[in-house]
Amino acid sequence: MEANRLDPNSLTPQTELLELLKEKCPEVFTEGKVDAEKLRQSLGDEVETGRERYGLSWAGKSDCFRHIQEPTTATLVPAREESVDFDKTQNIFIEGDNLGVLKILQKSYYGQIKMIYIDPPYNTGNDSFIYPDRFQESQDEYLQRIGDKDVEGNLIRDGFFRKNNKDSGHFHSNWLSVVYPRLFLARNLLRQDGVIFVSIDDNEVQNLRMVMNEIFGEQNFIEQIVLKNKAGAGAKPRGFITVHEYILCYAKNADCIDEITTPYSEKLLKLYNKKDAHFEKRGPYGTWALSTTSMDDRPNLRFPVYYEGEEIWPEKQWLWSSERVEKALKKNELVFNRKKDGTWSVRFKRYLKDEEGKIRLGRPTSFLDGPYTHEGTKELDKLFETRIYDFPKPSSLIKKLFQLRLNQEDNREGIFLDFFAGACTTAHAVMALNAEDGGNRKHICVQLAEPCDTDSEAYKAGYKTIADIGKERIRRAAKKIKEGKEE
Numbered sequence: 001m002e003a004n005r006l007d008p009n010s011l012t013p014q015t016e017l018l019e020l021l022k023e024k025c026p027e028v029f030t031e032g033k034v035d036a037e038k039l040r041q042s043l044g045d046e047v048e049t050g051r052e053r054y055g056l057s058w059a060g061k062s063d064c065f066r067h068i069q070e071p072t073t074a075t076l077v078p079a080r081e082e083s084v085d086f087d088k089t090q091n092i093f094i095e096g097d098n099l100g101v102l103k104i105l106q107k108s109y110y111g112q113i114k115m116i117y118i119d120p121p122y123n124t125g126n127d128s129f130i131y132p133d134r135f136q137e138s139q140d141e142y143l144q145r146i147g148d149k150d151v152e153g154n155l156i157r158d159g160f161f162r163k164n165n166k167d168s169g170h171f172h173s174n175w176l177s178v179v180y181p182r183l184f185l186a187r188n189l190l191r192q193d194g195v196i197f198v199s200i201d202d203n204e205v206q207n208l209r210m211v212m213n214e215i216f217g218e219q220n221f222i223e224q225i226v227l228k229n230k231a232g233a234g235a236k237p238r239g240f241i242t243v244h245e246y247i248l249c250y251a252k253n254a255d256c257i258d259e260i261t262t263p264y265s266e267k268l269l270k271l272y273n274k275k276d277a278h279f280e281k282r283g284p285y286g287t288w289a290l291s292t293t294s295m296d297d298r299p300n301l302r303f304p305v306y307y308e309g310e311e312i313w314p315e316k317q318w319l320w321s322s323e324r325v326e327k328a329l330k331k332n333e334l335v336f337n338r339k340k341d342g343t344w345s346v347r348f349k350r351y352l353k354d355e356e357g358k359i360r361l362g363r364p365t366s367f368l369d370g371p372y373t374h375e376g377t378k379e380l381d382k383l384f385e386t387r388i389y390d391f392p393k394p395s396s397l398i399k400k401l402f403q404l405r406l407n408q409e410d411n412r413e414g415i416f417l418d419f420f421a422g423a424c425t426t427a428h429a430v431m432a433l434n435a436e437d438g439g440n441r442k443h444i445c446v447q448l449a450e451p452c453d454t455d456s457e458a459y460k461a462g463y464k465t466i467a468d469i470g471k472e473r474i475r476r477a478a479k480k481i482k483e484g485k486e487e
């Protein structure tokens with residue numbers, strides 16, 4: 001779909017907020033407008049009146065609110081001829097500036113999205129990212145500019161794109177002014193129990209965290225995941241070799257999320273390789289050492305365990321209390337093996353399924369050891385048989401995030417959004433997950449018609465814009481998955 005038609009009725013966060021205020025505190029309205037003094041009185045001590053206060057500020061922040069509040073004049077136009085299964089699929093690719101698109105989506109997708117993943121520009125200073133918002137200009141000037149196209153209808157690079165380099169006096173401010181309004185609008189789209197993941201590196205992680213604390217609320221911070229994204233090496237003249245980046249995760253409302261779990265990895269599943277014939281309901285089991293030397297001294301965990309009349313002591317201490325060991329002994333959940341030196345090794349059994357026969361899920365950790373960035377490049381190179389796009393994320397990374405289970409809900413449903421879609425790795429990940437587990441997840445990807453460099457492989461192969469690459473990625477990945485050729 002293309003975002004380029006007029007729709008004067010689009011919803012804005014401002015109108016939403018006003019409706020809410022009217023409902024909850026009609027007394028603060030006078031002749032249809034909010035009386036700020038009355039609102040202050042209603043809130044009493046909850047209003048911060050001191051001149052110095054904690055917060056994040058930058059050049060252009062107040063203009064961000066103007067941009068958030070301006071109703072969009074765009075609407076979506078379906079591109080039937082470019083689509084596969086147009087009438088059946090509810091997956092959507094939208095070509096356009098994500099600021100306008102997020103405004104349009106407010107109407108139909110308010111509170112509907114289960115998970116958002118974005119990989120915005122990291123603001124490295126070397127990247128030719130897109131800074132389409134010039135906050136000094138009027139709405140008319142802005143609308144005129146975003147209409148800037150060449151004779152073939154393509155966006156003009158000079159009019160639309162600016163490089164944000166480190167010499168710019170507003171290096172961080174420019175970046176913040178792009179990210180803030182988009183995250184603000186994105187939050188509205190999340191379900192109450194929805195979550196957002198944002199990839200970022202050290203260039204802006206501190207600012208992103210402040211922005212997200214402000215928009216989502218510190219209480220809704222879930223995790224700052226550290227992703228090891230390369231093996232090592234790399235040329236860096238000074239300092240440490242950086243081998244990681246981050247993924248910030250925030251919830252719309254953390255109170256609605258009691259539990260986040262993740263399926264066991266293949267590596268872990270391989271450890272569940274033994275069976276108790278009489279215990280089929282609980283599936284295969286694995287065994288783990290009951291004795292540990294790596295914990296702090298806990299004298300209450302040092303006690304003898306009795307087996308075949310022998311007294312068995314741990315080298316240092318057991319993992320479990322004596323009551324828990326006692327219970328496991330009664331349930332035949334401990335395994336004793338005589339070692340060559342005549343002493344005993346004691347291991348405990350862990351079944352893949354719980355007592356009700358439900359498959360166990362793991363707890364995600366804040367550190368991910370891969371997948372590495374080069375895996376994303378390799379994946380896309382293979383799909384296009386040439387280097388079409390630099391540094392796409394590996395689809396396995398996004399699969400890992402979208403496979404997380406929020407509460408006990410079946411995680412094979414829901415709408416997943418990426419509004420910095422690039423080569424549409426998110427769409428690929430969602431389709432692959434559905435194929436793996438028979439799920440019915442939907443994806444929405446938004447990507448600007450950013451022109452490809454005319455001397456790039458992509459341009460030579462016929463892809464004039466990154467949006468063209470994204471669309472073709474979706475077609476190719478869907479075909480490969482359908483043919484069962486996805487490994």
Ligand SMILES: C[S@@+](CC[C@H](N)C(=O)[O-])C[C@H]1O[C@@H](n2cnc3c(N)ncnc32)[C@H](O)[C@@H]1O
Binds near residue numbers: 130
């Ligand atoms: C780092 S890339 C995302 C890569 C993606 N995760 C992947 O795996 O291919 C960021 C993308 O956001 C796009 N972008 C930047 N500004 C945008 C805007 N205002 N609206 C929509 N897309 C935008 C850029 O064209 C770029 O392709």
